[in-house]
Amino acid sequence: MDAQQWHSHFDARQRRAALWNYAMFLTGIERIERALTAVLLAVPGHAERSFLATQISDEARSRIFFERFLREVAGQGNDTASTLRAAERHLTWGFRQIFGELDRVAEALRKKPGDRPVLAQAVSLCHVIIEGVLAIPGQHFIQRYVEKQGLLPGLTRGLSHVALDEARHVAFGMRLLRDMVSTSKDCRDAVIAMCNRTLPWMVGVFVPPGLDSSYSERFDFTLADVYAFGLKSLESKLERVGIAPRELMLLSLDDRSLSYEERAERLLVLVRAGVIGDDRREPRLSLEAFEILFDGTARALDAAVAASLGGPIEWDFTDAEPWHVIVTNGRVEAKPGRAGTPALRLEIASGDWAKVALGRSPARWALVTRKLRVHGHLPAKAKLAKLFN
Structure with a gap:
């Protein structure tokens, strides 16, 4: 039914936008699955290692789900390798920066599994930034649309299971990170440095090709909605691990007396002006x-x-x-x-x-x-x- 509705109920722009979104999901999950093996070998406790083993299994299951959706419903590729190659062209500048950093940190952790600040950075990137701040809003709005319209029942059911897994992963990462941040200044400083480095890239993950607003508006939401949702999620999670949002450079420049919606609109002005979101663009200030x-x-x-x-x-x-x-x-x-x-x-x-x-x-x-x-x-x-x- 999903494959039939993909063509009969979605127009070309909706198919393009959904494909763009879920291609990043597939690639991101595949990269996290690989990076988590380094985290598993670096965490100190048996309970933490056991949990991470189950998370790696969750990520593998989610990867297979998105891979099958892209191949069997969206017609991308004919096996795992070709589907991943097809997804590659949809990756944004911000996505490439975030996951390039994930690869770098995971490799550093493999070389020095006893380095606690690097472990703190890996957990903050995997569990808080990617799963907690980027993935959840990334799937929330399209899932809301297909549920409301009663479309793509297979995708809808699968996304619900993925969301439950993500919530469990984020809760684990938050607890582990809070413990490291509260007991080690080096870990705390490392997490703040990671957030400062990646925050401009987080903005760039969601910037659609050509700043085309139809990538979101075809599903009854705007890019500002995504930014407001993500900004609220980021600040909430920072506070829960013991870091004040104002300790991050970019957030310290923001007017936090405004609503999240107003702050998101201001951020979108800077994205459109080429100031943030894609460093390949030269700023043109309004x-x-x-x-x-x-x-x-x-x-x-x-x-x-x-x-x-x-x-x-x-x-x-x-x-x-x-x-x-x-x-x-x-x-x-x-x-x-x-x-x-x-x-x-x-x-x-x-x-x-x-x-x-x-x-x-x-x-x-x-x-x-x-x-x-x-x-x-x-x-x-x-x-x-x-x-x-």
């Missing part, structure tokens, strides 16, 4: 993107250091109107336009500043390559490195 970036810049500035400069900081963009930051009564404000007589003037292209502001490009590299030129008195210039928290 006015709204400038406003969001400078809202984050104001949050990142150390107000005391900025006030000690004796004047505003001006961004003199080579390809856009200038912006400036001032400190009034200890409060940092970012505004469009010139600053009058700035204590520091930063000369840079807007796209290059966007890369620096979100961590895509180190500020030091921008200085060395002279993409960033700093003007001002020597005492003010000497404080530049201390300006940003």
